[in-house]
Amino acid sequence: MARFIARRLIGMVLVLFAISVIVFAIFNVIPNSDPAVRMAGKNADAQLIENVTKEWGFDKSLPEQYATTMKKIFTGDLISYSSQLNVDEKIVEGIPQTFSLCIGAAVIWMFFGILFGYLSAIRAGGWLDRVLTVVSVAGISIPVVWLGVILLNFFCYKLELFPASGYVGLTEDPVQWAYHLILPWLTLAFISVGFYSRVLRSNMLDAMNEDYVRTARAKGLSERRVMSRHVLRNSLIPIVTLFGLDFGATLGGGAILTEAVFSLEGIGQYAYEATANLDLPPIMAITLFGAFFIVFFNAVVDVAYAYLDPRVRLGTSAQ
């Protein structure tokens, strides 16, 4: 286990390094991306631009600039080019909203994904399966933005059942917190509910033909127990893998569209603004933030996998 963790940590550092270099390089080859020109303002003369360039160190070599930027990310001194605000502070500010959105949505999508997939599989071919198939395919096909806008329009403006925007902290008022987040949660979860239930359904239908399921029946287990303990249990292994990867990606910025539609001041929203302004520091920091979660949950998935499937062992040191 220790060796596994060590190997994963080294891997994580290498991946993050590679990603940061790529993002930095891309930014510097985008046409019209010279930050000094943007920062100096609309009618700046050459002297002002040169001053800004000197002051911010844009005249130094790229490796030097990269090193300074990276150092500042980790010391918390990184300043946005456009707003001049501290990037790390902005990200920390955005974390509660983004995490509330993602964790809540993840609970919803796992619960309904598994429930719908299970019901579809045990009633395969029946009317319930057909209804759930339509719901799932709709979930997979409907764009998040469209769904968000429709929900907003219908529930917030027409029926006035839910607030259209705003965020209330969980510690301030849990009820208001949930009330404000219900629509964003559903919007973000819907696509995954569809996807997960389809994947689970087909996994379960495969598992039902396994010999060990026949064995389970032959020893006189009830149908429910055969389905839950043998079919569902074994079919959940790939679902857990999928979930780990998706959840990491969602936390790391995958909720950007939902945050934009529901005006949540989360990390996704911040990333969106930074990209629109070609603001390198936040882009770098957020990319690393997202990449960290993806890599981290990748490792978590491997551990979970070894736990769920005893045939899988971590690393070479394990027995």
Added chain:
Amino acid sequence: MSAQPLLSVRDLRVGFTTEAGRLQAVNGVSFELAAGEVLAIVGESGSGKSVTAQTILGLTRSPNATIEGSVSLRGAELLDAGEAELRKVRGAEIAMIFQDPMTSLNPVYRVGAQLVEAIRAHDASVSKDAGRKRAIELLDAVGIADAERRVDDYPHEFSGGMRQRAMIAMGLTLEPDVLIADEPTTALDVTIQAQILRLLEDLNRERNLATILITHDLGVVAEMADRVLVMYAGRVVEAGTLDEIFYDPQHPYTWGLLGSLSRLDRPRPRRLPQISGAPPSLLAPPSGCAFRPRCPHEFGKCSSLPGLEARIEDGPDHADRCWLKPAKKRELREVEGRIGLEAPAA
């Protein structure tokens, strides 16, 4: 045979509706099994032997299947029994083990836990600890060394032979009266096959466990069967005692099966004989005797289906489906001094 057989199968028919049409997998199979008896059902792949076995336990679960006939255990009908009643029979009165022990155990649970699950499925009052103790006893009884420790292993930590032993132990958990072994040795290598067969034989003798042994391997049959059913294309084509089937086989298909056994006690033939052709499609079986297209001794009468009847005087329980006269059969089945299926030299 005693007054009431333990298990009685009467005119069992299992058909499947497929996209290509109706497929009659089992077509009027009847047999009886007495307590403590070993009955072998022999036939090629697709002859309906596994479907017959699974149908006995109600494990033929396809919405496209139609099942007719009767299966009764001590006089109680199983075919129209509900799921709850069948559950009480499964494992507790009739246990079943399957062909491939590699895939028949759930890979994510410990072997012991899977045995305990079988025990507790029928008696929830058994504690986990008591169940575990019983599982250890059973694993020990089927010859797993160091059962105390191996009970907590996962299936992938067991060898193929050990897994089949574990499956047999699972079958024994509730001391059933009947064990259905569906090709129990097919996936194992030869030395392990012999061990597993010896184990099944011991269990049969020591526990008076009636066994239905399903196999395509006549070598396995010779080891332990009391009686043999030979199946072809969903029908029983010959039924008799072990000696009757091996020394006085009446149906040309049985001759073919016997002829294709390799034997160490005879001079080696140039090539191991085989039955030419392939089993018929069950979607469109040939009219009359189903073996007719592959039989070198076919004659005019074969276009109508012969009944399963006793045709020789001294064997009232030895029945077959072949129109040939017994005396003629004795002559035709001699091929180079042994029993075989070959066209007579013109």
